[in-house]
Amino acid sequence: MDPIVTCRGLSKTFGKGELAVHALRDIDLDIMPGEIATLAGPSGSGKTTLLNMIGALDEPTSGEVTVDGQPLGGLSRSQLSDLRLSKIGFVFQSYNLIPVLSARENIEFVLQLQGVSAAERHDRAMEAIKEVGLSGLEDRRPGKMSGGQQQRVAVARALVSRPAVVLADEPTANLDSKNALALVELMRSLNREHGTTFLIGTHDVRVLEQSMRHIEMLDGRIDRDARGSA
Amino acid sequence: MIDGLKTMLPLAWRNLWRNPRRTGITLIVVAIGLWSILFFSAFMNAWAKSSKETTLQLLLGSGQIHAEGYMDDPSIETLMDPPDRDLNSALDAPAVADWTTRVVVPGVVQSEYKTLPATIVGVDPAAEARISSIPGRITEGRYLDSSDDDSAVLGLHMVERLKTGLGRRVILMSQNAEGAMSEQSFDVVGIYDADKATEDLYVFTGRAASQRFLGLEGEIAQVVFVLQEETALEDAVAALAEAAPALDVRGWKDLNLFLASMDSYMGVFVHVWLSIVFALMAIGIVNTQLMAVFERTQEFGLLRALGMKPRRVLVMVTIENALLIGIGVLLGMVLAAVTIWSLSDGIDFSAFARAMEMVQTGEIIYLKYEPGAFILFPGLIWLLGILVTLWPALRASKCRPVEAMRRET
Numbered sequence A: 001m002d003p004i005v006t007c008r009g010l011s012k013t014f015g016k017g018e019l020a021v022h023a024l025r026d027i028d029l030d031i032m033p034g035e036i037a038t039l040a041g042p043s044g045s046g047k048t049t050l051l052n053m054i055g056a057l058d059e060p061t062s063g064e065v066t067v068d069g070q071p072l073g074g075l076s077r078s079q080l081s082d083l084r085l086s087k088i089g090f091v092f093q094s095y096n097l098i099p100v101l102s103a104r105e106n107i108e109f110v111l112q113l114q115g116v117s118a119a120e121r122h123d124r125a126m127e128a129i130k131e132v133g134l135s136g137l138e139d140r141r142p143g144k145m146s147g148g149q150q151q152r153v154a155v156a157r158a159l160v161s162r163p164a165v166v167l168a169d170e171p172t173a174n175l176d177s178k179n180a181l182a183l184v185e186l187m188r189s190l191n192r193e194h195g196t197t198f199l200i201g202t203h204d205v206r207v208l209e210q211s212m213r214h215i216e217m218l219d220g221r222i223d224r225d226a227r228g229s230a
Numbered sequence B: 001m002i003d004g005l006k007t008m009l010p011l012a013w014r015n016l017w018r019n020p021r022r023t024g025i026t027l028i029v030v031a032i033g034l035w036s037i038l039f040f041s042a043f044m045n046a047w048a049k050s051s052k053e054t055t056l057q058l059l060l061g062s063g064q065i066h067a068e069g070y071m072d073d074p075s076i077e078t079l080m081d082p083p084d085r086d087l088n089s090a091l092d093a094p095a096v097a098d099w100t101t102r103v104v105v106p107g108v109v110q111s112e113y114k115t116l117p118a119t120i121v122g123v124d125p126a127a128e129a130r131i132s133s134i135p136g137r138i139t140e141g142r143y144l145d146s147s148d149d150d151s152a153v154l155g156l157h158m159v160e161r162l163k164t165g166l167g168r169r170v171i172l173m174s175q176n177a178e179g180a181m182s183e184q185s186f187d188v189v190g191i192y193d194a195d196k197a198t199e200d201l202y203v204f205t206g207r208a209a210s211q212r213f214l215g216l217e218g219e220i221a222q223v224v225f226v227l228q229e230e231t232a233l234e235d236a237v238a239a240l241a242e243a244a245p246a247l248d249v250r251g252w253k254d255l256n257l258f259l260a261s262m263d264s265y266m267g268v269f270v271h272v273w274l275s276i277v278f279a280l281m282a283i284g285i286v287n288t289q290l291m292a293v294f295e296r297t298q299e300f301g302l303l304r305a306l307g308m309k310p311r312r313v314l315v316m317v318t319i320e321n322a323l324l325i326g327i328g329v330l331l332g333m334v335l336a337a338v339t340i341w342s343l344s345d346g347i348d349f350s351a352f353a354r355a356m357e358m359v360q361t362g363e364i365i366y367l368k369y370e371p372g373a374f375i376l377f378p379g380l381i382w383l384l385g386i387l388v389t390l391w392p393a394l395r396a397s398k399c400r401p402v403e404a405m406r407r408e409t
């Protein structure tokens, strides 16, 4: 089976000269379809930077990222937008929902960018809402939902476009234990049912316990990469 | 694309009300800016119109007919005969509302204290009252009662300068038909109140009386006519010129060049004002919108991260700006319409008009709602507003997707 994400010789340096920060140093990584992989490691070890590179949010200093067979190098801003839209789902620590849109509208927003018809958008968004257990709350705006509920909407938004991989950066960091656990459960069940691939940057043990593959980062390098039982 | 617009419009609309303070400031800036432009243009036009009408009604009329050469050298030697049959019938045409003839010669007026230059005007009081506003501006005494009336009507300011008054006598002097000086004493029977320049210049007496005083045999200096329709001026002048090919027929635009240029000056004033107001408005709007974009960097980053293309972000922000400025423009239009409507009964400028004295401003200015201005200026402000906010919108579209990852919310 071909990996869904590959990184080859990936490096990222912020700043220049004396002040240069080597956030990533020569990373080689493959993520296989259907995996739940966690990126762990101390703060500043490069987890977010790596997720940004894989998510085509930022450009590496050197090396190459391929997502679902598509090399990112040399793509224009507009082409990268299309790639994110069709192949990548994001879940952020601070939820990042559009505050003026309801839960359903937030989920539909991505489909709308994809040019999906209104009727289909509606149906798919409602199904996604059901799947993340928020039926009945579809017309609420983010401001009227708890953190746990907002993060579920964010997961629904990330999944509704059927991406090749979902990238989540510290998705549980703002949640209490109960909600954090529920979110992890949700991601696991989505993974089981749809085979969705997750790459999660976290140091939350509740998340780490549920993952099948532990990648540990240290000083911009992969320190340990272990497949284990969940 | 249509589908995209249909969904972006409500999003833009809701985004507008997320920061009521900022939206409010922009709305107020646009509304007040547009209001000032509409009000200023209505006021300037009303003022110009009022000045023009006042000046035309004072003495000028819609136009005048003189002997060839009189305009260059208005004197006893360049007079004309009263209208012949052809000219008479042309003046009786329906386009001409009224007309009369005057004797107008340079001279001096003298009291016990002072001698001043003056223009002596001999009028037919009955016809003059239908053409000129001066017979209606008598503040003391009376106007002349017939063409044979050999008394004098003087302006208020000239009376003050001569230190004369009602019931006193003044001496008028002018060159007569023989080339000698005529000199005669006249009773001051009336004092009129106009602007200072007019008051200081014109002394009125009966037309037949002035002809006797100057030794004339029916000659006159000018025919003054007033038209039914101001718009028919050129046609009317052409018709009269055809009826009197030997005479010099002119519309008011060729008699009072300052007045004629006023119309175009008004246009220039209004556009200068428009530019100033717009520049200030643009600075205000661009500033607030740049700040807004700066505050919303993470949000635009998110849209980019979710896969929105830069161009689409630009369109979305531009729709927001178009809505915002559009609402401000509507507010400004309502504000201006209400102001103009509430002032349409007239603004009393009599005190101001006396103080100014330089142009014959009407004492009361009537603002009029002009549909043309209410389409042109709002449309212009709206389009220009959208144009300048393209800059902040472009900044928004350049927000980097990685900004979405920032921790702070």
Ligand SMILES: Nc1ncnc2c1ncn2[C@@H]1O[C@H](COP(=O)(O)OP(=O)(O)O)[C@@H](O)[C@H]1O
Pocket (backbone or CB within 6 Å): A014, A015, A021, A022, A023, A041, A042, A043, A044, A045, A046, A047, A048, A049, A050
């Ligand atoms: N935009 C940036 N400019 C400069 N340095 C950065 C930037 N982003 C991250 N870094 C640095 O890169 C290193 C890795 O950061 P990050 O990927 O955020 O680590 P983690 O997510 O594991 O905490 C840190 O030293 C951080 O300070």
Ligand SMILES: [Mg+2]
Pocket (backbone or CB within 6 Å): A044, A047, A048, A049, A201
């Ligand atoms: Mg991080």
